[in-house]
Amino acid sequence: MTELAPIQEEELHAxxxxxxxxxxxxxVRRYLSEQPDAAAMVADFQAQRDALRSIFAxxxxxxxxxxxxxxxxxxxxxxxxxxxxxxxxxxxxxxLGIGGGGGWLLHANTDGNSPTGMAALAREAxxxxxxxxxxxxxxxxxxxxQRDDLARxxxxxxxxxxxxxxxxxxxxxxxxxxxxxxxxxxxxxFMYDNEAGLRMTMFVRPVMAQTTGIHRxxxxxxxxxxxxxxxxxxxxxxxxPEDKLLERMAVHVKRxxxxxx
Amino acid sequence: MAGPISDIEACIPALRRYSYALLRSRNxxxxxxxxxxxxxxxxxxxxxxxxxxxxxxxxxxxNLFISQMRKAKVRGRHLPTTDDIPNATGPAQEDSLRWRDMxxxxxxxxxxxxxxxxxxxxxxxxxxxxxxxxxxxxxxVMSRLSRARERLRVATDEGVRPHLRRVK
Numbered sequence: 336m337t338e339l340a341p342i343q344e345e346e347l348h349a350x351x352x353x354x355x356x357x358x359x360x361x362x363v364r365r366y367l368s369e370q371p372d373a374a375a376m377v378a379d380f381q382a383q384r385d386a387l388r389s390i391f392a393x394x395x396x397x398x399x400x401x402x403x404x405x406x407x408x409x410x411x412x413x414x415x416x417x418x419x420x421x422x423x424x425x426x427x428x429x430x431l432g433i434g435g436g437g438g439w440l441l442h443a444n445t446d447g448n449s450p451t452g453m454a455a456l457a458r459e460a461x462x463x464x465x466x467x468x469x470x471x472x473x474x475x476x477x478x479x480x481q482r483d484d485l486a487r488x489x490x491x492x493x494x495x496x497x498x499x500x501x502x503x504x505x506x507x508x509x510x511x512x513x514x515x516x517x518x519x520x521x522x523x524x525f526m527y528d529n530e531a532g533l534r535m536t537m538f539v540r541p542v543m544a545q546t547t548g549i550h551r552x553x554x555x556x557x558x559x560x561x562x563x564x565x566x567x568x569x570x571x572x573x574x575x576p577e578d579k580l581l582e583r584m585a586v587h588v589k590r591x592x593x594x595x596x
Numbered sequence: 597m598a599g600p601i602s603d604i605e606a607c608i609p610a611l612r613r614y615s616y617a618l619l620r621s622r623n624x625x626x627x628x629x630x631x632x633x634x635x636x637x638x639x640x641x642x643x644x645x646x647x648x649x650x651x652x653x654x655x656x657x658x659n660l661f662i663s664q665m666r667k668a669k670v671r672g673r674h675l676p677t678t679d680d681i682p683n684a685t686g687p688a689q690e691d692s693l694r695w696r697d698m699x700x701x702x703x704x705x706x707x708x709x710x711x712x713x714x715x716x717x718x719x720x721x722x723x724x725x726x727x728x729x730x731x732x733x734x735x736x737v738m739s740r741l742s743r744a745r746e747r748l749r750v751a752t753d754e755g756v757r758p759h760l761r762r763v764k
Binding site: 344345348349351352354376379380383384386387388389390391392394395396397399400402403405408409506529530531532533576577580 | 600601604605608609610612613616617625626629630633634637638640641694695698699702713714716717718722723738741742745748749752
């Protein structure tokens, strides 16, 4: 069968690129031995290929410059955002949709009034995220290995049972957590990161708001998104750089909390 | 480090090579690699399987290169300089002259043919992978490859074969 199949031009290229199965390769070789013009063309193509490979080989063999060191690129991404904190903090505008109805916008400090309810919580969560998630060396007070101590301590301070949810299924592992001071008392912040070093946070504190469902918080920062919800008198907000995944996480965490209670 | 991060790291030399072959300036080439790596890190979470990262990285680089070229066209056409030949291993003078012809011939190709010939001949991507990277059907890859090789053959006179053979 294969001996009868005529040689296509495409196969001559595949021959040059070593992409043929052994039987077709043999068939092409036989064909070329009888066709000097085709053989000359293929030999030219092979020489082109060899020349191009030799010409550009030194680039791949050269040491990779430090600017392209991958671990360095991963590390540099967090501090790069620290510089923009004050600009961001000054222009934070939160849009928090409540229920299915009309959402409302809240401009921080436009009229001197402090935001209330979930808007206040969202604003605290944004500040905490921007301050602590960009801290390379000391982002948390207690680290993941002290997870149980962390949960006990924060539960005592908030006077509510709180614990860091497990997000390993979604690619994020716990870094640790900390206590955060707010106008309305202590709050808890849990922090996670993924393999690429991207960080997300979950902000938690008691809140006097009655809403259902998960709400997107419009953080006016193109790299960060937030999702907030209330469950049994406790407000939660998750923030991080990965929009779609973050929403899934919020759903995932809310379900974990529902099951726990 | 394990998993996709170290896989990406292993591809950096090849990314530098392809980038340099397209742009022919070391600085521009490394800038393109830099942006490619940043975008890859940002989009790492969109990869939900263990498929080879190489075609994925070349796709990111190709898309960045294309949008960069579009912007450059608005500002004025950028022509690669043919005399900037990598010579880290110090090719013989004769080789370097012949390679200059080859590079000039490569530069004379339309961008779409040049990408195909480089991805296939130098980066060892399969025809299907090349088609995916460039976002074109595989038949288009084959016809571009065929035209590119024919043009290179004409542009380097009788081709580079006899001389290279003698040197080796």
